[in-house]
Amino acid sequence: MIRFDNVCKRYPEGKEALQGISFHLHSGAMAFLTGHSGAGKSTLLKLVALLERSTRGQLFLDGENLSRTPKRRIPYIRRKIGMIFQNYRLLFDRTVFDNVALPLVIAGYRHQDIGRRVRAALDKVGLLDRERAFPIMLSGGEQQRVGIARAVVNKPPLLLADEPTGNLDPELSSDIMQLFEHFNQVGVTVLIASHDLDLISTMPYTQIILQQGRMVRSRAHNSP
Amino acid sequence: MKPAQPLRNYFVRHVQVALNSLGRLYRSPLASLMTAAVIGIALALPSGLYLLTGNLQRLSTQWDGSASFSVFLHKTVSLQQARALQNRLQQWPEIDSLQLITPDQALSEFRELSGFGEALDALDDNPLPFVITIKPARTQADAESAALLLDKLRTFPEVELAQLDLQWVKRFNAIVDIVRRSIWVMAALLGLAVLLITGNTIRLEIQNRRDEIEITKLIGATNGFIRRPFLYSGFWYGIMGAVVAGLLVELAFLQLHSPVRQLAGLYQSGFSLQTLSLTESLALLAAGASLGLLGAWLAVGRHLAGIEPA
Numbered sequence: 001m002i003r004f005d006n007v008c009k010r011y012p013e014g015k016e017a018l019q020g021i022s023f024h025l026h027s028g029a030m031a032f033l034t035g036h037s038g039a040g041k042s043t044l045l046k047l048v049a050l051l052e053r054s055t056r057g058q059l060f061l062d063g064e065n066l067s068r069t070p071k072r073r074i075p076y077i078r079r080k081i082g083m084i085f086q087n088y089r090l091l092f093d094r095t096v097f098d099n100v101a102l103p104l105v106i107a108g109y110r111h112q113d114i115g116r117r118v119r120a121a122l123d124k125v126g127l128l129d130r131e132r133a134f135p136i137m138l139s140g141g142e143q144q145r146v147g148i149a150r151a152v153v154n155k156p157p158l159l160l161a162d163e164p165t166g167n168l169d170p171e172l173s174s175d176i177m178q179l180f181e182h183f184n185q186v187g188v189t190v191l192i193a194s195h196d197l198d199l200i201s202t203m204p205y206t207q208i209i210l211q212q213g214r215m216v217r218s219r220a221h222n223s224p
Numbered sequence: 225m226k227p228a229q230p231l232r233n234y235f236v237r238h239v240q241v242a243l244n245s246l247g248r249l250y251r252s253p254l255a256s257l258m259t260a261a262v263i264g265i266a267l268a269l270p271s272g273l274y275l276l277t278g279n280l281q282r283l284s285t286q287w288d289g290s291a292s293f294s295v296f297l298h299k300t301v302s303l304q305q306a307r308a309l310q311n312r313l314q315q316w317p318e319i320d321s322l323q324l325i326t327p328d329q330a331l332s333e334f335r336e337l338s339g340f341g342e343a344l345d346a347l348d349d350n351p352l353p354f355v356i357t358i359k360p361a362r363t364q365a366d367a368e369s370a371a372l373l374l375d376k377l378r379t380f381p382e383v384e385l386a387q388l389d390l391q392w393v394k395r396f397n398a399i400v401d402i403v404r405r406s407i408w409v410m411a412a413l414l415g416l417a418v419l420l421i422t423g424n425t426i427r428l429e430i431q432n433r434r435d436e437i438e439i440t441k442l443i444g445a446t447n448g449f450i451r452r453p454f455l456y457s458g459f460w461y462g463i464m465g466a467v468v469a470g471l472l473v474e475l476a477f478l479q480l481h482s483p484v485r486q487l488a489g490l491y492q493s494g495f496s497l498q499t500l501s502l503t504e505s506l507a508l509l510a511a512g513a514s515l516g517l518l519g520a521w522l523a524v525g526r527h528l529a530g531i532e533p534a
Contacts, residue, residue, distance in 0.1 A: 049442070051533060072446075079444035089439050106445045108233055150443070 001189040007057035017043040030190040035210035041193040082151030086163035097131040121153040141172035245456035264468025270411035293358040422519030438533040462516020
């Protein structure tokens with residue numbers, strides 16, 4: 001699903017954010033991306049979502065070479081990716097329903113399909129009864145679950161999460177992780193950037209460990 | 225996975241976005257109305273002036289077609305002499321019809337229409353002379369033969385003054401023409417103002433919705449999708465501005481209507497002001513809508529590109 005081939009990223013200010021990254025995340029796999037703050041976790045995710053472009057090397061998403069993707073194709077690539085953020089990035093002037101419906105509206109789904117799919121997504125994250133609420137009325141954990149529902153509503157083959165539990169207490173964090181496991185079990189590829197090592201170490205998934213922009217280790221758990 | 229009936233869907237989505245943009249304007253009525261009012265005033269000025277000069281031109285063409293000569297006789301001329309002159313002139317082929325106005329007739333008419341009745345009562349005798357008004361034959365409508373006819377009329381000893389009021393009609397037309405041309409310059413400048421007003425309003429709207437734009441870009445919105453609601457906002461601002469402009473012009477002309485009727489009455493003319501016709505109203509709407517759309521387009525092109533999610 002994701003393949004990095006000696007990828008480097010240097011920011012215009014001259015900082016080498018990533019150097020010589022190579023790994024392959026198979027379709028249907030789940031992996032954690034760990035490392036200290038500033039190790040390059042976010043940059044790596046941004047390269048996959050085409051928020052940044054690599055300066056050297058090649059990376060592939062679903063067989064497509066992202067180093068050569070023209071600008072106008074970027075939106076369509078992003079529709080294959082469900083993105084989840086540390087600060088949730090919800091629209092506070094819209095209801096939970098409208099927030100979750102946004103990817104479907106963007107992709108041009110029909111009205112009837114939107115209602116059905118949004119409710120299915122909200123049901124999966126356990127927020128079916130809050131569809132009329134506004135995000136501000138929800139707790140942090142609930143807001144993140146709205147974010148996850150929005151990420152999965154159009155059934156993307158890949159989920160990218162950047163510190164999804166960074167603002168949550170341990171109990172809520174493990175709930176959220178279970179949600180990701182659930183989506184992985186139905187075939188979605190999941191890549192989660194997190195420095196919550198206590199939580200990650202309890203889970204049997206591949207860890208890609210970054211240190212100052214370099215991949216130091218890839219620890220495999222249970223991987224085929 | 226692919227949505228069915230893409231074309232119909234595309235149309236439905238456009239209608240949805242258009243209505244959403246309208247709803248957004250409706251939810252902040254005061255701000256929207258103020259923007260619409262500013263655009264309206266900018267559009268009302270040239271359209272009002274355009275209408276006014278159109279009316280003036282209509283007025284002057286009415287005069288043009290019915291150019292008539294006024295022949296004022298000397299005060300000493302008697303009724304018999306005046307009638308004799310009238311009979312002689314009647315034989316001329318250059319003349320279509322003519323009418324003798326006696327001093328008494330003229331005075332009573334003047335008394336009736338001018339409102340100086342009491343002042344006229346103070347006069348010892350009637351100061352007005354005999355006047356013969358002449359309508360030239362159709363063949364004499366051009367300026368050259370009119371001048372010839374005038375010269376011929378002036379040779380009579382009874383005639384004190386013979387004049388044709390065509391010269392000032394020409395001058396008047398030339399002035400109206402200049403004003404009309406300058407309206408286009410003014411319309412261009414005010415059109416530019418409308419562009420800037422909508423552009424600036426849309427720019428502020430883009431800034432206010434920066435988060436939303438970033439988030440929608442993050443989850444795969446195309447530039448077209450993001451641009452659309454702003455373009456519709458500009459479109460609606462333009463339409464609303466045009467409606468305001470139309471109302472302002474109608475109101476102003478309503479104020480002028482009865483004084484103009486009175487003035488026209490004094491000249492025994494059935495002239496009345498013409499306000500915006502259906503075509504002109506539609507043209508105003510189209511102008512407003514396209515200026516609003518263009519202003520939004522410029523603002524969106526300049527400011528959306530700078531917003532990229534990070």
